[in-house]
Amino acid sequence: MPWQPxxxxxxxxxxxxxxxxxxxxxxxxxRRFGISxxxxxxLLRRHALQGMGDACTPRSTRPHHSPARxxxxxxxxxxxLRRQHPRWGGxxxxxxxxxxxxxxxxxPSTITxxxxxxxxxxxxxSQAAEHWQRFEHExxxxxxxxxxxxxxxxxxxxxxxxxxxxxxxxxxxxxxACSQTNTxxxxxxxxxxxxxxxxxVRINADNxxxxxxxxxxxxxxSALSVWLIRLGVRISHSAPYHxxxxx
Numbered sequence: 434m435p436w437q438p439x440x441x442x443x444x445x446x447x448x449x450x451x452x453x454x455x456x457x458x459x460x461x462x463x464r465r466f467g468i469s470x471x472x473x474x475x476l477l478r479r480h481a482l483q484g485m486g487d488a489c490t491p492r493s494t495r496p497h498h499s500p501a502r503x504x505x506x507x508x509x510x511x512x513x514l515r516r517q518h519p520r521w522g523g524x525x526x527x528x529x530x531x532x533x534x535x536x537x538x539x540x541p542s543t544i545t546x547x548x549x550x551x552x553x554x555x556x557x558x559s560q561a562a563e564h565w566q567r568f569e570h571e572x573x574x575x576x577x578x579x580x581x582x583x584x585x586x587x588x589x590x591x592x593x594x595x596x597x598x599x600x601x602x603x604x605x606x607x608x609x610a611c612s613q614t615n616t617x618x619x620x621x622x623x624x625x626x627x628x629x630x631x632x633x634v635r636i637n638a639d640n641x642x643x644x645x646x647x648x649x650x651x652x653x654x655s656a657l658s659v660w661l662i663r664l665g666v667r668i669s670h671s672a673p674y675h676x677x678x679x680x
Contacts, residue, residue, distance in 0.1 A: 445489040448473065449480055503539045503547065510535060511547045523548070569601050576600040577633040579623075579644070581614050595619065597626055599633075606630055616643045616657045627664075635667040645670055 448466050452459050452473065463473040480488040503511075507530070514526050521529070523541030530538045539547075548554045570576045582594045595609040595618075606629075609622045638644035643657045658668045 441491060442489045445476060446485065449476065449485060449488065452477060453480075503543060504537065507535060507537065507539065508547055511544050512551050512553065515548055515551075515553045569603075571601065573599050573601045573604075574631060574633045575635070577606065577636045579619075579636055579638050581611070595622055597623070599630075600637075614643060616655070616660070619643055619657060620660060632664060632666055635669055636661060637669045637671065639671045 444466065448462060448468075451457060452462050459473060459477075460470050463470050466473070476488060510530060510533075511526055514529055515521060518525075523543075523545035526544050527538055527541045545554070549559075576599075578598045578600060580596055582596055584591045584593045586592075590612060593611045593614050595607065595611050597606040598604070599606060606626050607622055611618050611622070643655055645655050645658065661668055
């Protein structure tokens with residue numbers, strides 16, 4: 434067990450002063466200080482060889498020799514290629530080193546580590562390179578997303594496409610052409626969806642009418658929200674000005 438991160442030097446000094454007293458129960462002291470007997474006796478041996486000051490001074494745990502580390506020649510070649518081609522990553526550089534006849538070319542992941550060590554990959558670049566992941570609920574009907582997808586003009590007037598998507602399957606439960614965006618029209622279409630697919634646990638919407646209003650506390654309790662709550666459906670709203678929430 435390692436030393437506890439208090440003032441480490443003072444803690445080690447206190448342990449040594451107690452452990453070096455005549456008749457001291459050193460194993461009991463190890464238990465009191467939260468360390469293993471192996472750690473305690475190692476500190477005592479250091480004290481015997483180096484004295485109190487050197488024994489309490491933290492030592493680096495870095496290995497003296499790293500046989501698996503890439504050679505200086507390879508590392509320099511990696512750095513030079515990256516500086517010549519700032520957009521090249523580990524795989525491209527590894528392939529180029531092989532093409533140039535270098536032996537012992539490290540794995541792309543090792544080359545990426547070299548680039549990080551020399552400050553040639555920024556945190557922003559690392560984040561941008563992460564694999565894209567879509568979050569979804571585990572089961573159908575756990576969450577639906579509802580929205581009007583803008584509008585377009587027709588000979589009979591404006592058409593507002595209403596969509597309801599299941600978050601798990603990404604199945605479009607309905608695509609309805611609505612002449613209006615009021616509560617009554619949405620209720621009519623939702624009732625048909627409920628009859629066919631059942632009730633969801635939760636429905637997520639944005640902050641506009643008829644779902645709610647960002648100017649009111651808790652997005653406002655609209656008539657549509659009250660109707661859904663009475664049916665046992667939970668309501669949630671996207672963060673204002675964050676359309677990514679409702680995919």
